[in-house]
Amino acid sequence: MPSPLSADLRERVVAAVMAGASCHRAAARFGVSVSSASRWSERFRHEGQLASKPMGGDHTSKRMPG
Incomplete structure (x- = not known):
């Protein structure tokens, strides 16, 4: 899995x-994908977060904790 x-x-x-x-221009300028620039900008607008989301763990199971 790639690192953030x-x-x-x-x-x-x-x-x-x-x-x-634009996200296209910013992505080209900094050498990242357009989708990354778009996701990061959108997340910052909605949540005020720049940090990466946690990676790994169980994403498919619907088990209840405990």
Whole structure:
């Protein structure tokens, strides 16, 4: 599984988008995918979060904890 990209890179991409750059332009400028730039910007707008989401764990099971 690939590791998350740095918080600094995420911050620079989101700052560029918030300053008026398109996700396509910001992605090209910083060498990330357009979908990443879009997801990071959207998450920042809705949740105020730049950190990556937790990776791994059980995502398919519907078991109740405990």
